[in-house]
Amino acid sequence: MSTDQEYGLGVQRDVALAALRNADETETPLKGPQRFTSPFQTAPFDILSLIFRYCAEGDWLSSLRIACVSRHWRSTVLQTPRAWCFIGGLKRSGLPLERYYETVKPCWDIYFERSTQALLHIHLPQLISLKHFAPMAHRIQCMATHLMQGMTPDEPFTRLAYLRIMADQACGASTHTSLIDPSLFPNLRHLEIYNTLNGIGLPELPPLETLAITAWLGEEWIALVDACKKTLTWLKILLEDNDDMERRSIRMPKLRYLEIAENTQQTLFDEPYTVTFRINAPALRVYNETAVCIPGSPIETADLKGVTHMCQSEIPSSFPLLNLRFLRLNVPFENCFSFLEDLAQEPHVYPRLEHIELYSQGMSPSEIASSREMLEAWDWGRIPGLTHPPSITKNDEEWSVPFPGENAVAVSDICTILVEPNLQRSVSPDVVQRN
Secondary structure (H helix, E strand, O other): OOHHHHHHHHHHHHHHHHHHHOHHHOOOOOOOOOOOOOHHHHOOHHHHHHHHHHHHHHEOOHHHHHOOOOHHHHHHHHOOHHHHOEEOOOOOOOOOHHHHHHHHHHHHHHHHHHOOOOOEEEEOOOOOOHHHHHHHHHHEEEEEEOOOOOOOOOOOOOOOOEEEEOOOOOOOOEEEHHHOOOOOOOOOOEEEEOOEEEOOOOOOOOOOOEEEEEEOOOOHHHHHHHHOOOOOOEEEEEEOOOOOOOOEEEEOOOOOEEEEEEOOOOOOOOOOEEOOEEEEOOOOOEEEEOOOEEOOOOEOHHHHHHOOEEEEOOOOOOOOOOOOOEEEEOOOHHHHHHHHHHHHHOHHHOOOOOEEEEEOOOOOHHHHHHHHHHHHHOOHHHOOOOOOOOEEEOOOOOOOOOOOOOOOOOOOOOOOOEOOOOOOOOOOOOOOOOO
16 A cells, blocks of 8 residues: 555545544434444443443554444444543554654544543554643553653643553664653653663652563663662563673562563573672562573572562572462473472472473474373372473463463553554553553
8 A cells, every 4th residue: 555545544534533523413324234233232321331441442443433333332432431542543654754643633633532531541653752742641641652752841741650661773762761750750650661771860760669671781771770679569671682781789678570581582592691680579479580591590599488479491499489389480391300300309399389380482292292291191199289290381471370460561451552453462460450
């Protein structure tokens, strides 16, 4: 499709939206295939309104489509402000930014109007300046953006609780540390930063509860973690640069969930990451490490004593974990049997262990089948209380036993709105409370 054709479709969409602006006042009945009889045609307003709201969470354009089904549905969705509070973007298809903005703005205006005073959840897939949302800044609760530009202290995001800053290496966009300012985001509690940080020094931060951050080259990301160490309960670090860093130890007294993952496409077990920072987290309950690190884990060993759920990219040490109940091993399969033998000989190391799950990284279907047979033949009576045989997962995102807080990213999928139907949707996090 050419750019002109795409732009023409945008104009047609704007015309349809302009007609929709007064759709609740028109008496013109809908015609064509949408005239049908079904239980949904007479469903109560409250039920349809709730359904339409959840549809909008998954696809922000669904409210427009729903309005075209029947008069009853159109009337209901137009009277449901929360079905219009999820706002995303459209396919840019090579349009210049200003032209793209002119194309999508009428659509956004309709959503601003129809959502009345409902809190907004905005996902901007393009490099759109936040200045365009300044009049609505006080209504935005959840936002995902590439570009942290266009903000002014005169129009702070007073209701913003969830913020995701996405990476865009094509344009080299970065986030200056001075922009993470409580005067702009006084109620910010959940933050994700996936692009690079720059700047010297940090302002006094809002009391963040959750943080997901990419460990790019430089010390800025460590300074950000250190700045909110007293309030964080959830932390995810994506290792990007395998580079030596300044040795630093950070104490995080409230941290209950820690995830160390890799943000590159390198093959598992190819090249370990050099990790010189250490985290002291005495309240830790979930430790999820999928990146191969040297020397060892970045978490203090003594702090693992309270952990109940753990994922390891190497065979765990013999340090006693008296509260450990669920264990994932993201290691080569041949190493698992030696671990089981050690566990059978020293059951006091993990006395409460109930479930072990293995990841079949790089294994063929025949190898997986053979491994299952070997596990079933093992003498599980040697480890009483353990569910056997261990389950084997083919996808490290589809473990059979979810960990508490595992999918609790800083920005909920309420904010990560689908822009295209084929984009993968995030899993709803445990820590996020829906409005």
